[in-house]
Amino acid sequence: SQQGEEDPQALSIQEGENATMNCSYKTSINNLQWYRQNSGRGLVHLILIRSNEREKHSGRLRVTLDTSKKSSSLLITASRAADTASYFCATDSGTYKYIFGTGTRLKVLA
Amino acid sequence: DGGITQSPKYLFRKEGQNVTLSCEQNLNHDAMYWYRQDPGQGLRLIYYSQIVNDFQKGDIAEGYSVSREKKESFPLTVTSAQKNPTAFYLCASRRTAPYGYTFGSGTRLTVV
Numbered sequence: 298s299q300q301g302e303e304d305p306q307a308l309s310i311q312e313g314e315n316a317t318m319n320c321s322y323k324t325s326i327n328n329l330q331w332y333r334q335n336s337g338r339g340l341v342h343l344i345l346i347r348s349n350e351r352e353k354h355s356g357r358l359r360v361t362l363d364t365s366k367k368s369s370s371l372l373i374t375a376s377r378a379a380d381t382a383s384y385f386c387a388t389d390s391g392t393y394k395y396i397f398g399t400g401t402r403l404k405v406l407a
Numbered sequence: 408d409g410g411i412t413q414s415p416k417y418l419f420r421k422e423g424q425n426v427t428l429s430c431e432q433n434l435n436h437d438a439m440y441w442y443r444q445d446p447g448q449g450l451r452l453i454y455y456s457q458i459v460n461d462f463q464k465g466d467i468a469e470g471y472s473v474s475r476e477k478k479e480s481f482p483l484t485v486t487s488a489q490k491n492p493t494a495f496y497l498c499a500s501r502r503t504a505p506y507g508y509t510f511g512s513g514t515r516l517t518v519v
Binding site for chain 2: 341
């Protein structure tokens with residue numbers, strides 16, 4: 298079952314612009330995570346935000362969480378060509394398994 | 408360096424054959440997971456294991472089997488009962504929550 302739904306499905310921006318992608322989920326969560334996947338590779342964990350947190354930063358990444366709306370957003374500032382990848386959100390509802398969304402494909406044009 | 412190793416990277420299988428995908432980790436993580444990813448789609452959970460000698464079915468376990476005899480190893484067998492096995496298979500591990508997964512680099516299985 299898919300818990301998270303990312304929006305948009307695909308995003309194309311110019312290098313240096315900011316990229317924002319959103320994730321909506323259905324049930325209550327303990328935490329939400331964002332991952333990056335380069336084509337044909339495994340996923341890389343980017344950031345985890347707990348249910349009692351509203352915002353978290355890591356380098357050029359900013360994640361927000363609104364538990365009342367069951368949604369999260371990932372902002373990548375000053376994007377680079379190397380940021381081209383698919384981005385997935387994953388939710389932890391305390392069941393020992395994370396449930397992944399369908400992903401946003403980001404393309405950063407040089 | 409610690410990490411997860413999946414092998415082989417590419418695997419071809421004839422219809423009716425069973426194949427086993429390897430997943431080994433040296434991170435000392437208790438929990439391990441197998442996900443399947445189809446083109447342009449998200450990840451679907453096949454099986455997971457929280458401790459040695461114990462594992463649970465995920466959302467799409469039919470046609471698959473696993474074992475967890477050692478903490479470091481969580482092999483996945485794709486049986487002939489899996490009708491559409493062509494996919495990208497990802498293994499992951501995690502230490503006690505709330506931490507993110509560490510993923511392997513994946514095995515691409517193709518039925519020929």
